[in-house]
Amino acid sequence: MSDKKLIIGMPAGSLANPDRGGNLINFLENSGFKTSGYESGGPSKFVTNNFLFGWDGRPQEFGSQLGIGELDIAIAGDDWIKERILELDIEFNKKINLEKVLPLKRGGVKIVSIIYDEKNCFENINTFLKEKADKSDLLVMVSEMPYLALDWLRNKLKAVNLLDKFAAYSVQKYKTPPRIQKGIIIYETWGKTEAKVKNLGADIGLEITQTGSAIKNYGLKIIDTVMESETGIWINPEIRDTPEKLELLRMFLLNLYGTINAESKVLIIFNLSNKDINQIETYLRENNLFADEPTISKGKNYSEYSIQIETNNPQIPISKIRYELARLGAKNIDTVPLTSSIPHINVIRV
Numbered sequence: 001m002s003d004k005k006l007i008i009g010m011p012a013g014s015l016a017n018p019d020r021g022g023n024l025i026n027f028l029e030n031s032g033f034k035t036s037g038y039e040s041g042g043p044s045k046f047v048t049n050n051f052l053f054g055w056d057g058r059p060q061e062f063g064s065q066l067g068i069g070e071l072d073i074a075i076a077g078d079d080w081i082k083e084r085i086l087e088l089d090i091e092f093n094k095k096i097n098l099e100k101v102l103p104l105k106r107g108g109v110k111i112v113s114i115i116y117d118e119k120n121c122f123e124n125i126n127t128f129l130k131e132k133a134d135k136s137d138l139l140v141m142v143s144e145m146p147y148l149a150l151d152w153l154r155n156k157l158k159a160v161n162l163l164d165k166f167a168a169y170s171v172q173k174y175k176t177p178p179r180i181q182k183g184i185i186i187y188e189t190w191g192k193t194e195a196k197v198k199n200l201g202a203d204i205g206l207e208i209t210q211t212g213s214a215i216k217n218y219g220l221k222i223i224d225t226v227m228e229s230e231t232g233i234w235i236n237p238e239i240r241d242t243p244e245k246l247e248l249l250r251m252f253l254l255n256l257y258g259t260i261n262a263e264s265k266v267l268i269i270f271n272l273s274n275k276d277i278n279q280i281e282t283y284l285r286e287n288n289l290f291a292d293e294p295t296i297s298k299g300k301n302y303s304e305y306s307i308q309i310e311t312n313n314p315q316i317p318i319s320k321i322r323y324e325l326a327r328l329g330a331k332n333i334d335t336v337p338l339t340s341s342i343p344h345i346n347v348i349r350v
Contacts, residue, residue, distance in 0.1 A: 009074030067096035107231035
């Protein structure tokens with residue numbers, strides 16, 4: 001692939017669905033990167049930018065693809081990137097260095113460990129592991145992310161001085177014949193982790209959740225939070241060695257940042273008699289409603305002001321701002337939604 005194209009891992013699944021996942025399709029379009037084909041499963045194309053190449057795939061695979069340079073950047077969750085980093089390290093003794101360069105404030109989930117504790121016997125993960133260690137030489141865990149589960153469980157065992165007893169481990173498909181009789185078995189599953197834990201198919205599970213409702217419905221307990229994850233832009237840092245791709249990356253990130261930054265902002269535009277300027281500017285200054293100075297287009301008798309407002313600021317609601325402006329003499333107060341707001345180039349650090 002040419003150095004003049006930026007190869008982007010485009011996640012299939014819920015993120016590509018216009019009604020789910022934070023609406024990534026509209027997000028990209030608002031950033032100046034309109035796509036075609038992405039909403040229908042691919043092949044994805046950037047219709048207004050011939051310097052971007054969309055590689056359709058699953059976020060579960062993007063970490064490996066970044067590691068070997070098949071992708072320059074990927075739109076993926078922190079959890080699946082970490083899963084692939086751990087798998088390559090544990091199974092193949094290959095360390096890859098990937099970097100998250102921009103959080104997208106979408107796809108937020110928690111990765112939690114769950115147990116069946118009908119009698120509420122276990123206060124925390126430490127008491128659970130100590131009791132299991134007294135009763136068995138084998139710990140069985142189920143997860144869609146087996147290496148994340150293994151890494152977490154080994155660290156927890158180490159913290160309670162039980163890692164030596166469970167030093168051996170095996171990662172294998174659910175209920176394939178155990179390869180070991182002592183240690184940790186991590187069964188990789190294709191979902192419904194809750195059912196396997198509830199029906200005693202495993203001692204403990206690692207589950208992806210947004211609200212925890214499915215876990216509660218199964219009568220299970222969250223015994224620990226393993227990590228919190230969100231969708232972001234991930235890169236292989238070696239992209240910095242290719243100046244053409246690095247500039248494309250910076251351009252891509254700056255425009256994505258502008259869209260994220262605009263999501264909680266609007267522009268208020270109003271007219272004002274020049275005789276009322278002093279009291280309006282005093283109000284704007286006292287309430288920090290502009291940065292260096294307000295944007296003004298001055299006329300002979302009237303001036304037009306525009307100020308950028310945070311819509312989710314509980315200290316000074318937008319409804320109150322509009323009322324106060326009107327009370328101080330502002331007229332024709334228009335509220336304009338923003339699709340992008342880029343403060344300066346230095347918001348991007350790559």
